[in-house]
Amino acid sequence: MSENIPSQPSVSTEFLNLLLRERVVLLLLAATFGALAWQHWGMNRSILLNHDASSIRVSAVDDNAGGGTSVCTLDTTGGAWRIDYDVRPGNGWAFCGISFAFFSADSSPGIDLSGFDTLVVNFQGFEGVNSSFQTQLRTMDTNIYQEGDPSSLKHQNMILFPEVATASRNAMPLDRFVIPPWWVARRKVPVRFLNPDRHDVRELEILTSADVIRLGQGSFGIRSLEFHGKWIRQETLLKILFGVWLAYVVVGLVLRLYKSFASIRALQRQTSQLQELAEHDPLTRLHNRRGLENHLSALASRSIDPANPVMGVMMVDLDHFKTVNDTLGHDAGDEILRRLAGLIQEEMRPNNLAARWGGEEFILLLPGIPVARLLPAAEKVRARVESELQYKDHRITASIGIAHGRVEEFEALAKRADEALYRAKAAGRNRVEVAG
Numbered sequence: 001m002s003e004n005i006p007s008q009p010s011v012s013t014e015f016l017n018l019l020l021r022e023r024v025v026l027l028l029l030a031a032t033f034g035a036l037a038w039q040h041w042g043m044n045r046s047i048l049l050n051h052d053a054s055s056i057r058v059s060a061v062d063d064n065a066g067g068g069t070s071v072c073t074l075d076t077t078g079g080a081w082r083i084d085y086d087v088r089p090g091n092g093w094a095f096c097g098i099s100f101a102f103f104s105a106d107s108s109p110g111i112d113l114s115g116f117d118t119l120v121v122n123f124q125g126f127e128g129v130n131s132s133f134q135t136q137l138r139t140m141d142t143n144i145y146q147e148g149d150p151s152s153l154k155h156q157n158m159i160l161f162p163e164v165a166t167a168s169r170n171a172m173p174l175d176r177f178v179i180p181p182w183w184v185a186r187r188k189v190p191v192r193f194l195n196p197d198r199h200d201v202r203e204l205e206i207l208t209s210a211d212v213i214r215l216g217q218g219s220f221g222i223r224s225l226e227f228h229g230k231w232i233r234q235e236t237l238l239k240i241l242f243g244v245w246l247a248y249v250v251v252g253l254v255l256r257l258y259k260s261f262a263s264i265r266a267l268q269r270q271t272s273q274l275q276e277l278a279e280h281d282p283l284t285r286l287h288n289r290r291g292l293e294n295h296l297s298a299l300a301s302r303s304i305d306p307a308n309p310v311m312g313v314m315m316v317d318l319d320h321f322k323t324v325n326d327t328l329g330h331d332a333g334d335e336i337l338r339r340l341a342g343l344i345q346e347e348m349r350p351n352n353l354a355a356r357w358g359g360e361e362f363i364l365l366l367p368g369i370p371v372a373r374l375l376p377a378a379e380k381v382r383a384r385v386e387s388e389l390q391y392k393d394h395r396i397t398a399s400i401g402i403a404h405g406r407v408e409e410f411e412a413l414a415k416r417a418d419e420a421l422y423r424a425k426a427a428g429r430n431r432v433e434v435a436g
Helices: 011-021 023-041 181-187 234-279 289-302 321-328 330-347 371-388 407-426
Strands: 044-050 056-062 071-075 081-087 096-102 116-128 133-139 154-160 168-173 201-207 216-230 310-318 353-358 361-367 398-406 432-434
Touching: 011 023, 023 234, 056 071, 056 081, 071 096, 081 096, 116 133, 154 168, 201 216, 234 289, 289 353, 289 361, 289 407, 310 321, 310 330, 310 371, 310 407, 321 330, 330 353, 330 361, 330 371, 361 371, 361 407, 371 398, 371 432, 398 407, 407 432
Parallel strands: 398 432
Antiparallel strands: 044 216, 056 096, 071 081, 081 216, 096 201, 116 168, 116 216, 133 154, 133 201, 310 361, 310 398, 353 361
16 A cells, blocks of 8 residues: 655756745845945046136146245146246245136036046146156135135045156046145144045145155146046945845844754754764774875965975875784774874974874974974984883884875875885884985
8 A cells, every 4th residue: 555655846846836935035135235236336426627627727837835936837738738847946845736716507606526536637648757647636624624724624645656758647546545744744634534524525636756756857748527426335335225125124134044053053063063974983083094185285375485395295004903903902002193193283283284194194394394304303303202202011102104295296195105104014123214
């Protein structure tokens, strides 16, 4: 008589049920990725300020107000702004440059650049003693501004190095502009007012003598300025998305998250246990062959010299271990192996690796060890086995074969160390042999 076995739902049915159960999550995910993609590839906005723009006033600036003697003239013909300068020695910092004063749509001074992240300076070219230029934003901060004193506008600087002396497009991240220490010291600005701000930018100056005073003549021209940004900044969008997800979690997923975390923790424990069993010898708790091979790729980073990753290989095998097992029993043999593993672990440095290679044979990997130190290290292990690894009245010894070479030659090194081990056995045991 046959039994009625209940039918199991198909994989496709299970998948459809999962989609239905998690439809809100899927919709939120789609909206999240859609918004992030739109923010990354879209939402672009820009401002182009060229020779025909009515929202800027352009003028030449120099060091004369500070007692300097430099001379510069501004040429606005040819669809660009060009400065011819003669920077001369004076009482202070000698410079010449161009000043762009910004105005909003209602002709009031200042422009809000807080939603922009990049300034692009389109150079027409330059010649003369200056190949780098101080790019300086001046912004209004009512906390520190003094009426009638333009030097009290908050300064934010960055040095521009045009890629070529001819026409070039030079992008400058606005977040990289910093408030210069000299201006802070001169104005005695309190620390609480030193935050960079671009909500009310009054001027942009492009000046010579960016890093040091460069005296002499030259010229440079600027075809246009561009400001690029996003309608919604990434930080703002992430906050919005975070708020949406947080609301959903608080309203509907508190209990489910708790259960999910409990399941994840149980799964992680099981995974860790399985990995531990898969990569470690259950008797000695050292790595087994599989565990050793899984960690080989990390050995190069443990080497003292990453450019020349070398290591020493030490193959350790107990002498006459079969006789010990036959005489004392397998329980005693297991105890001896555990004690040998403990001794090996005591000799290991943090960047070393040890494994049970098979039976009573163990392998030690010593990344970065100089070849001259490998033999003394092996002799120390052999001597400790001879002096400390006693079981009742039985004297336990070990034979060791060693080899030295590059980390990526592990297979060949292990084979050479194994051959040296067999030579140690053939030469009377309880000794160390070096691979040829």
